[in-house]
Structures are given as structure tokens and as C-alpha cells.
Amino acid sequence: MTMSHQTGGRRKPPTIHDVAREAGVSRGTVSRVLNGGHYVSPAAQEAVNAAIRKTGYVVNRHARSLITGRSDSVGFLLTEPQEKFFEDPNFNVLLRGCTQALAAHDIPLLLMIAGTEDERRRISRYITAGHVDGVLLVSSHSGDPVAEQLREAGVPLVACGKPIGQGSKVSYVAADDRDGARDMVSHLLSLGRRRIGMITGPLDTPGGVERLAGYREVLADAGVEADERLIVPGDYSRAGGEAGAAELLSRIPDLDALFVASDLMAQGALTALQRAGRRVPEDVAVGGFDDSPAATAGSPALTTIRQPWDRISSEMVRVLLAQIGGEDPSAVILPTELVKRESA
Amino acid sequence: MTMSHQTGGRRKPPTIHDVAREAGVSRGTVSRVLNGGHYVSPAAQEAVNAAIRKTGYVVNRHARSLITGRSDSVGFLLTEPQEKFFEDPNFNVLLRGCTQALAAHDIPLLLMIAGTEDERRRISRYITAGHVDGVLLVSSHSGDPVAEQLREAGVPLVACGKPIGQGSKVSYVAADDRDGARDMVSHLLSLGRRRIGMITGPLDTPGGVERLAGYREVLADAGVEADERLIVPGDYSRAGGEAGAAELLSRIPDLDALFVASDLMAQGALTALQRAGRRVPEDVAVGGFDDSPAATAGSPALTTIRQPWDRISSEMVRVLLAQIGGEDPSAVILPTELVKRESA
DNA sequence: GGTGCTTCTGTGAGCGTTCACAGTAGAGAA
DNA sequence: TTCTCTACTGTGAACGCTCACAGAAGCACC
Structure with a gap:
């Protein structure tokens, strides 16, 4: 009696x-119950809910969208080359996080x-035709023409990660790249390492630049002589x-530590180090960045900087919905955390 | 003059x-042009197209869906535990393939x-509320309750891969698992290997069972003594x-080859073999299955059986659209191909 | 007993399409 | 001529919902 009819x-x-x-009320009242239930008496409320359960009613989103002008759906836009999408599990983590955060609002995600x-x-x-209310943008090189076009169209x-250029015109959610990098390099220093190499991220992205800046700052603060040959893009x-x-x-050749700007690259670095006969972490300590699933895929398990993926995705969704609701663009920077495992 | 207005x-x-x-015709005529252009004069056709270009018109899908009853969108349903989704790049390949195939029909994919x-x-x-017209289902353990529910609801x-149970009630697209397995094991035999171990897929799925069957058949045909201890689930x-x-x-201990039912597992096997001091392929030849991006991620690069991912995804889409169009469920089996790399 | 609130409810209009139907025009056949 | 058929076109009427508005009912205050 409480289940919907399985036709x-x-x-x-x-x-x-x-x-x-069924409930003995008008369409208007049902609609009000459906949309928050303000200005409707408890009795009507109850009757409508019972009727909904009995009939198995589910709102027709097309009819609703037609009149509200909203689609109640958002796009998840990936502008990376497909090889990146295939090899980097970060996308999957983000994708999963976003679907989950959106599900709480009953909003479907269009990939x-x-x-x-x-x-x-x-x-x-x-x-731009308005088939989605907003867009979650993922692209490391975010000077993307599509993104630019969307921004212009209002x-x-x-974005996930700070985009290139425009200061406050576009919202983004990012981890504190510089601070994370500082933590990792400090950690490597605390292990007694002094010849610390770095493999950077793409330097045409703010994230890549920040991680490098953090590395430089810590070494300078510690009075370690700067050596540009230790840095590789x-x-x-x-x-x-x-x-x-x-x-x-x-x-x-006497490198004793390596800070790699992403876990995936760190996996590659591990391969190269092992091939060259270096033991990790004994000969070379390796620190990654992301705490992506890739961090624990190889061996040794990577010591890394955790990006709070679930908070990143939930904040992306929160900020997007706020913006759809009319608020101004905003930036969110989230703290990172050092995760010690085997590689450093 | 040909671009839409950038408002x-x-x-x-x-x-x-x-x-x-703008075109000097009626709504009906425009609608006819939009939907195939039958029963509309060349002149009107032309005028309407010009007007569309000039105004930058894009159809309002909600209004259309409201009346047609279709949503012109499909769901991509993943019922795997999230760890699998995070570590196995096959999902990404499939996802990419399906979005691409659907894009050709102007159909968005809801993840x-x-x-x-x-x-x-x-x-x-x-x-079941009809918010999508159909579903692309991905789950290795496909006796899934959600899937079952959808099937019952019509x-x-x-599905990607043969589902458990129901013979012809549900459509699926799969690679020829048994044949692929046969190819790989034949290849290992041709390398002179005789003590060939196998790590199977989940044996509660048809795919897993078929790959094992292929392995058994080839060994039996070759007259190699069967040894159940060589098989591990x-x-x-x-x-x-x-x-x-x-x-x-x-x-x-004197294992000289290994057939692993997926590339991802093969990567794990590689790690174990190297840790045990076995050289690949000299001591132990390793054959994978899938030709997923994981196959070339580690080293040595995996010799594997290619599943034709792009055809799999395009066939999934084709079959789904056919079924949405009223056709009966159907099964598609696609051929595989041996890809020789370094590991065997 | 009016006047002004607040809380609640029903009604009509209309969102942008497609679809069924009713037409019109022109060509060819009777 | 007239009739029929085909090719094409325009016109309401939906589709299922939300929104604005009008009103009713209850209550408090003067």
C-alpha cells in the first residue's frame, strides 16, 4: 500500500x-508541496504526500524546465586530450565526487x-543554448577557448584549479598548491636530504607555477643553494x-630526493629511478602531489600531498549552484595534507 | 552575417x-525542417535554414520532450564499487567512446x-521515471539488482559484456572472450611455454568463465596435462x-608463463613476479587481456588481447538507439586481436 | 463592524514545441 | 470542366508544469 505500482x-x-x-486539492497546492512546501497547511501537505506515494508520481522535468527556464542539470566539461583522461585517475575521483555532490540536489551530470x-x-x-544551467570545468591548461566562450556568454x-588570466571573473576551487609544495619539500629536508630535484607541472598553469614557487621558497628559507639544474619541467x-x-x-647523479608535482608523474619517476638502480627511499626519497589512486598503485607507495578531492568536488558543486542562483563568482582554496607512506 | 549574435x-x-x-513561414514548416525536412519545398527549406542561422536559433529540448515523451538523452550507468572505477582505465575508454558515439546523434550522456x-x-x-530514454550499463558483476529492475520496467x-542469466531478454555487446583467450594461450604455447598459469576474471560472470574456458580448451587441444593448481581466481x-x-x-615455482584475464591484474602480477626476482618475459611470459591503457603503463609493456573498445562503444550506442526505436534486444560479439609487445 | 494583516487555496494563462487535421495549389486524368 | 491525387503549408490543441493573481478564511486591532 505504500509502494508505487509496478506496471x-x-x-x-x-x-x-x-x-x-487523489489528494482532493488543486494542482497549485501539489506544486507548492513539491517545491518546498511553503504556504501549505499540514493537512494538505500530508494528503499530497500520501497521494504521491500512492500514485508513484514523479515530476516531469521537461514540463518544469519549460516554464522555469532552468534545466536542473549541469555539464561536466573535460577539455583534456583523451590520453590524459585515460591515464590519470584524478578525473575519475573528481567525476565520482561531483556526481555524488550533485545527486544530493537531484541534479544529473552531463558528461x-x-x-x-x-x-x-x-x-x-x-x-550556450541553455541546455545545462552551469558547467564544472576540468582542464589543466585552462586558457581553453571553449571555456573562454562560455565565460563570455555568461x-x-x-573550474577545478585556478584558471589562467582573469582574476575574479571565473569561479574556481583549488587546493593550496604553494603550501602543499612547501610541506613536501620541508618534509624532504627534515629527512636530511639536500640535493632535492623537482619535476614541475605545466608552467603555463597557475597550479604548476605555484608548486614550483613553494619548492623554491622552502629551499631559500632553509639556506640551501639554488640550482636550476635541479628543476625539470x-x-x-x-x-x-x-x-x-x-x-x-x-x-x-648524486640526487638524494625528488619532489614530483603529480603522483602520476611520480610513478613514472619511480620507474626511471628503479631502472637506474636507485633504491627508493634509501638512495632517493620521492614525494608526489595529489594523493590520487595512482599513489598507491605502484611500489613503493608514494608519500604525497593530499588534495582533498571530496571537498574539492563538493565545493565545486556548491559554488556552481550558488552562481546559478545568482551569486557572484568566487574562489575557494582548500588546505592540503602531507601523507607519509613508503617513498619518503 | 552568418554568425549568431553574440549577446x-x-x-x-x-x-x-x-x-x-523571419523566414515568412509557419511554425509547422519550421518544425518539419527541423525534423528531417519531409514535405517541405526547397524554397521554404532554404528560407528556414537561413532564418535559423540568422537568429541563432537552437531548439528547446524541454518543449520538444514534453510533447514527444522522449528525453533524447541516455544514461551511462556504472554499478561497480568506486575503487574499481578509480583504478581501471577501461571505464574511461568506454565512457569516452560512448560520449563520442552519442554526440554524432546529438544525444547527451548522463553519468x-x-x-x-x-x-x-x-x-x-x-x-524508470522516463528521464532518460535508455541506459548503457557497465558492471562486471551484472546480476545487478538495479539492472534487473530496469529490465523489468521495460x-x-x-550491457557491456554478457550479463548473467536471461538469454535474449537484454541486449549486450561483448568481445569474443573465449576466442581471445584461445589466441593468447596458443601464443604462449608457441613460445615454447608449457607450465602456463592463469589468473581468471570473476567466475560469476560469463566473461570470466569464457576466458577460462578458452585457456582450458587450448591446453587440452595441445595435449598439455591439466593442472588445476595452475588456476587462481x-x-x-x-x-x-x-x-x-x-x-x-x-x-x-617453475611456472614459465602466465595468462592474466585483465591488463590491470597483469600489472599487479608483473609487480609480484619482479618482486620474486623473475624476469619477464625471459623466466615468465605474461599475457594480459583488454588492451587497456594499463597495458602500456608499466614495464615491460604487456602483450595482450585487444578488445575493440571503439567498436564496442559504438555498437552499444547503436543497439541502444535501435532498441529505443522499438527493435528487439540483440547481442553483438566482436572479434579480438592479439597484440604482441614485450611481456610475451 | 470595518480594516488590515497573514496564511492558505484554486484558477487561468502560458512556457516552446509537435502533431493531427484542415486546407490550398497545381498537375494530371476522366 | 471537374475530379482526384500529391506536395506542401498553416492552425489549433495539446504536453505537464509553475507562476501570478485573486480570493477565502482566520485573527487582531482599532
Whole structure:
């Protein structure tokens, strides 16, 4: 008596009208109950809820959207090349976090992957047409043309990680990159390491720049002589980390520690180090960044800087919804945490 | 003059009415042009298209859905535990393939991850309410209750990999698991290996069972004595592969080859073998299955059986759309291919 | 007994499409 | 000519919901 009718076939679903009739009230009252229940008497409230349960009514989102002008859905836009999407589990963590945070608001997530030029156009058109209320943007190189277009069109947008350029025009949620880097390098110093190499992130992104800045600051503060040969640029890919570590090893054979700007690159670095016969952490201590699933995939398990992924995704959703609700863009910086494992 | 107006703010978008007025025709005619263009004169066709370009008109999908009863969107349902989703790049490949195939039909993909019990209920409700036209289902253990519920509710559904039970009641697209396994084991035999271990997939799934069957068949055909101690059950996880290989090594120290039912498990097996001091492929040849991005992530690069991921995803989409269009469920089996790399 | 609140309820209009239907025009056949 | 058929076009009427508005009922205050 409390369950909805399990109609085997494909029958016309109940409408708000059916519920109203069942509950002995008007459509308006049912609608009010559906949308927060203000200005409706407890008795009516109760009757409507009972009727909803009895009929198995579910709101028709299309009809609602048609009148409200909202779609009550958001896009998750990925502008990375697909190889990155395939190898970096961070995307999955973020994706999972966002679906979960959105589910709490009953908002579906539309996945959009902008790989080809054709897709970029299609997606851009789709979004600016108002088919989604807002966009969660993920791209490391975030001077993205699609993003720029959306921003100009006034589409609510929140990026993961600080985007290039525009100060306050676009919302973003990011971990405290500089502080995290400082923590890791301090940790390496505390282990007694002095020849600390670094494989950076892409230096055309604020995140990559910040992590490098943190590294430099700590070394300077500690009075360790700066050596630019210890710094090698990376691209957040496994292969990049492997190549970076190999390069570093050839430059500085007596390297005793390595700070790598992402766990995935750190995995690559581990491969290169082991191939070169270095023991980790005995000969070379390795510190990663992200605390992505990749951190524990290889061996030894990576000591790393945790980005609070679940908070990042939930904040992205919160900020996006706020912006859809009319608030101004805002930036959220979240604290990181040193996670000690085996590699350092 | 050919571009749409770049309105900086948020202004009311043009409707079919505006297009009709601009083109000097009626709404009906515009609608006909939009939906295939039958029964409309070349002149009108042309005028309408020009008007669409000029006004920057994009159809309001909500209004359309309200009347057609279709949502013109499909769900991508993942019922795996989230750790699997985080570590196995196959999901990403599939996700990318499906978004791409759907984009060609202008159909957005809604990502649904059924982790918690609460999510299962919500998702099930969402889908059966008709908010999506059909579902692309991904779950290795596909005796899933959500899936079963959807099937009963008559929701168009196509699974990736053969689901448990029901013969022809549910569509699926899968690689030829048995044949692929046969190819790999034949290859290992051709390398002169005779003590060939196997780490299986989950044996409560048809895929896992088939790959094991292929292995058994080839060995029997070749007259190699069957030894059940050579077979260890796995779960498609990296850790499972690592544990499986370790177990196998302790049982059969003179193992000279290993067929692992997934690339991810094979990566784990590689770790275990290297830790035990075995050289790959010299001491132990390793063959994987999937040709997932994981195959080339470690070293040595895995010799594996390629599942044709892009065809799998495009076929899933094709079959789903056919079923949404009223056709009966169907099964598609796609051929695999041996990919020789370094590990065997 | 009016006047002004606040709380609650019903009603009509309309969101932007598609669909069924009713037409119109022109071509060819009777 | 007239009739029929085909190709095309326009016109209400929905689709299921929300929103603005009008009103009713209850209560307090003068």
C-alpha cells in the first residue's frame, strides 16, 4: 500500500493532476508541496504526500524546465586530450565526487568531453543554448577557448584549479598548491636530504607555477643553494615523469630526493629511478602531489600531498549552484595534507 | 552575417516562432525542417535554414520532450564499487567512446554512478521515471539488482559484456572472450611455454568463465596435462593480480608463463613476479587481456588481447538507439586481436 | 463592524514545441 | 470542366508544469 505500482509495461505516468485529484486539492497546492512546501497547511501537505506515494508520481522535468527556464542539470566539461583522461585517475575521483555532490540536489551530470574540434563546437553550442544551467570545468591548461566562450556568454562556470588570466571573473576551487609544495619539500629536508630535484607541472598553469614557487621558497628559507639544474619541467603524464627523472639523474647523479608535482608523474619517476638502480627511499626519497589512486598503485607507495578531492568536488558543486542562483563568482582554496607512506 | 549574435548578457533565446516570422513561414514548416525536412519545398527549406542561422536559433529540448515523451538523452550507468572505477582505465575508454558515439546523434550522456544504496534507489527512480530514454550499463558483476529492475520496467538497456542469466531478454555487446583467450594461450604455447598459469576474471560472470574456458580448451587441444593448481581466481583488480601471481609462484615455482584475464591484474602480477626476482618475459611470459591503457603503463609493456573498445562503444550506442526505436534486444560479439609487445 | 494583516487555496494563462487535421495549389486524368 | 491525387503549408490543441493573481478564511486591532 505504500509502494508505487509496478506496471509491467509502458503506461502513461501519473501527472500532477492525478495527484491533485487523489489528494482532493488543486494542482497549485501539489506544486507548492513539491517545491518546498511553503504556504501549505499540514493537512494538505500530508494528503499530497500520501497521494504521491500512492500514485508513484514523479515530476516531469521537461514540463518544469519549460516554464522555469532552468534545466536542473549541469555539464561536466573535460577539455583534456583523451590520453590524459585515460591515464590519470584524478578525473575519475573528481567525476565520482561531483556526481555524488550533485545527486544530493537531484541534479544529473552531463558528461562532455571536448576532444575533436567538432566536439568543441557542438558542446559550446549545446551549453550556450541553455541546455545545462552551469558547467564544472576540468582542464589543466585552462586558457581553453571553449571555456573562454562560455565565460563570455555568461554561463555559470566553476573550474577545478585556478584558471589562467582573469582574476575574479571565473569561479574556481583549488587546493593550496604553494603550501602543499612547501610541506613536501620541508618534509624532504627534515629527512636530511639536500640535493632535492623537482619535476614541475605545466608552467603555463597557475597550479604548476605555484608548486614550483613553494619548492623554491622552502629551499631559500632553509639556506640551501639554488640550482636550476635541479628543476625539470613536466606535464602531469606518467611518461613525462619518467623522462624527467631520467634527465635529472643524468644531470645530478648524486640526487638524494625528488619532489614530483603529480603522483602520476611520480610513478613514472619511480620507474626511471628503479631502472637506474636507485633504491627508493634509501638512495632517493620521492614525494608526489595529489594523493590520487595512482599513489598507491605502484611500489613503493608514494608519500604525497593530499588534495582533498571530496571537498574539492563538493565545493565545486556548491559554488556552481550558488552562481546559478545568482551569486557572484568566487574562489575557494582548500588546505592540503602531507601523507607519509613508503617513498619518503 | 552568418554568425549568431553574440549577446553578452542573458537574453531570451529565439523560439521557433521567431524563426518562422523571419523566414515568412509557419511554425509547422519550421518544425518539419527541423525534423528531417519531409514535405517541405526547397524554397521554404532554404528560407528556414537561413532564418535559423540568422537568429541563432537552437531548439528547446524541454518543449520538444514534453510533447514527444522522449528525453533524447541516455544514461551511462556504472554499478561497480568506486575503487574499481578509480583504478581501471577501461571505464574511461568506454565512457569516452560512448560520449563520442552519442554526440554524432546529438544525444547527451548522463553519468550515473551507483555506489551507495541511496544512489541505487535514486538512480533507479530517475530512470524508470522516463528521464532518460535508455541506459548503457557497465558492471562486471551484472546480476545487478538495479539492472534487473530496469529490465523489468521495460527500459531499453544494453550491457557491456554478457550479463548473467536471461538469454535474449537484454541486449549486450561483448568481445569474443573465449576466442581471445584461445589466441593468447596458443601464443604462449608457441613460445615454447608449457607450465602456463592463469589468473581468471570473476567466475560469476560469463566473461570470466569464457576466458577460462578458452585457456582450458587450448591446453587440452595441445595435449598439455591439466593442472588445476595452475588456476587462481581473480577479480580484475591490480591487487588481485598481485596476490594471484604470488600464490601461483608459491604453488608452482617453475611456472614459465602466465595468462592474466585483465591488463590491470597483469600489472599487479608483473609487480609480484619482479618482486620474486623473475624476469619477464625471459623466466615468465605474461599475457594480459583488454588492451587497456594499463597495458602500456608499466614495464615491460604487456602483450595482450585487444578488445575493440571503439567498436564496442559504438555498437552499444547503436543497439541502444535501435532498441529505443522499438527493435528487439540483440547481442553483438566482436572479434579480438592479439597484440604482441614485450611481456610475451 | 470595518480594516488590515497573514496564511492558505484554486484558477487561468502560458512556457516552446509537435502533431493531427484542415486546407490550398497545381498537375494530371476522366 | 471537374475530379482526384500529391506536395506542401498553416492552425489549433495539446504536453505537464509553475507562476501570478485573486480570493477565502482566520485573527487582531482599532
